Amino acid sequence: EAGVTQFPSHSVIEKGQTVTLRCDPISGHDNLYWYRRVMGKEIKFLLHFVKESKQDESGMPNNRFLAERTGGTYSTLKVQPAELEDSGVYFCASSQEPLPEQFFGPGTRLTVL
Amino acid sequence: SQQGEEDPQALSIQEGENATMNCSYKTSINNLQWYRQNSGRGLVHLILIRSNEREKHSGRLRVTLDTSKKSSSLLITASRAADTASYFCATAAFSGGSNYKLTFGKGTLLTVNP
Numbered sequence: 363e364a365g366v367t368q369f370p371s372h373s374v375i376e377k378g379q380t381v382t383l384r385c386d387p388i389s390g391h392d393n394l395y396w397y398r399r400v401m402g403k404e405i406k407f408l409l410h411f412v413k414e415s416k417q418d419e420s421g422m423p424n425n426r427f428l429a430e431r432t433g434g435t436y437s438t439l440k441v442q443p444a445e446l447e448d449s450g451v452y453f454c455a456s457s458q459e460p461l462p463e464q465f466f467g468p469g470t471r472l473t474v475l
Numbered sequence: 476s477q478q479g480e481e482d483p484q485a486l487s488i489q490e491g492e493n494a495t496m497n498c499s500y501k502t503s504i505n506n507l508q509w510y511r512q513n514s515g516r517g518l519v520h521l522i523l524i525r526s527n528e529r530e531k532h533s534g535r536l537r538v539t540l541d542t543s544k545k546s547s548s549l550l551i552t553a554s555r556a557a558d559t560a561s562y563f564c565a566t567a568a569f570s571g572g573s574n575y576k577l578t579f580g581k582g583t584l585l586t587v588n589p
Contacts, residue, residue: 366517393575395576395577397577397579403581404578404579404580404581405518405563405565405577405579406579407576407577407578410576418576421576453517453518455518455577457575462505462506462508462523462567462575463508463520463523464508464520464575464577465520466510466517466518466519466520467517468516468517469517
């Protein structure tokens, strides 16, 4: 069974540009999470989808970040316009009730110059 | 508040030795999980311990949880060079619906020397 996949693995953009990250969860997993690790800091929760609905987006840093999960399958996280402090590794995870374990993707390393 | 704070930040041992990492947290939890991250790779789930459990084993891993002290420890026995990685504890507080969002610490970098 395929694990969580993320695309791209790396992205280097300039400040002010737009970037869209994609996450494909494990097939059948209703729960999809986005996390971010900024260099030297903890991995922090961004938001949680249950199917196509946003369950919790309390971790989204500001309105430059937009996450979608149309159809309840894959999810995208768009950053527009990107700022220097957005650089970091963005992780996606999925899980399926009733199990609380989350399965993480390899992450997308975003560098904003 | 900072949850899941690991100790030590870095640990270097010889192959065959045991490695112990500790984690402290601040608020009530539903469960605590340990993850491993090899350099440049994603997080791999290792083991989960629920708030009503005190100890759990999985292969060479042993996890303890002391909810009165809000702390957990991860013991890796008979370490191998392949165990070299960063280890994170993550606390999950059930926040309604099906939301088990995780709160991570900064991690412990374990180096196992051959």
